[in-house]
Amino acid sequence: MQATTVGPRPPSARPRSKAGWVWRWPLPALLAWFGAWALTLLLPAAGVAAMPAQCCGMALSGAVAWALPQASAWRRWLTALGFPLALLASGALSAWPAWCWLLPLALLWLAYPLRAWRDAPLYPTPLLALQGLAEQAVLPAGARILDAGCGLGHGLKALQREWPLARIEGVESSWLLRLACALRCRFAQVRQGDMWQRDWSGCAMVYLFQRPESMAGAWSKAQREMAGGSWLLSLAFEVPGAVAEVVLSRPGSHPVWLYRIGSPSSGSIRPGDGR
């Protein structure tokens, strides 16, 4: 039987954005801010206290920022933060109790357990960063791809776009990010955990967007646990001393290194480099 391969979808088969005029920038941000102010001003008239009404406004602008289709990070931040900053400038937040200012700090701590600082903080993979790699790393349908440290799932989406028939999985140390990622990427299996503890055997590919310091350990782990012929894919950081099968570099975007496990050219790393 001929093996089914997972290649890039032809342009016509790629999902088209259903976004209509309403998503044309800067309309979504203006609508989000308008809706947020409307909630803040109208809910008190219906008997809701000022603080919960302002929170509803912030939640609305945050939700619109979240839902923006294929928007850049700065557009999302602008949409989400425009309303709270306007509230701050208007002096409306001065009535909030002092402990509320600790909430963003608590949120940051939940999103980034201290352990995660050793590897990499959250920084998303651009959707098209891996475009074209499916032609180089041909995977059978149902092959498992793991994003080690999957954050909010941007890497999972880029992987699914490139290998649409693969089984996409993610592991993320922050339970808050894991939860948000699972909600954003229902096509993937997302678990909370430490990528260094997770078994990589059985994965046809492991994808990383971590830190330069993590790469030697990741290569060592991949060589110990992954089958010959499988792939280690890294955005932005290369494995020191290993030779990549493919290096994808495009102007204006991070390079991508694709390593084949067990390839004679890829080399190995001294024991002790791994975790």
Ligand SMILES: C[S@@+](CC[C@H](N)C(=O)[O-])C[C@H]1O[C@@H](n2cnc3c(N)ncnc32)[C@H](O)[C@@H]1O
């Ligand atoms: C640069 S972000 C990349 C996120 C995602 N892979 C992407 O490309 O969009 C690195 C992510 O790895 C997570 N992380 C760091 N160390 C980890 C570990 N030991 N186990 C699991 N996740 C980890 C961080 O919380 C962060 O979300």
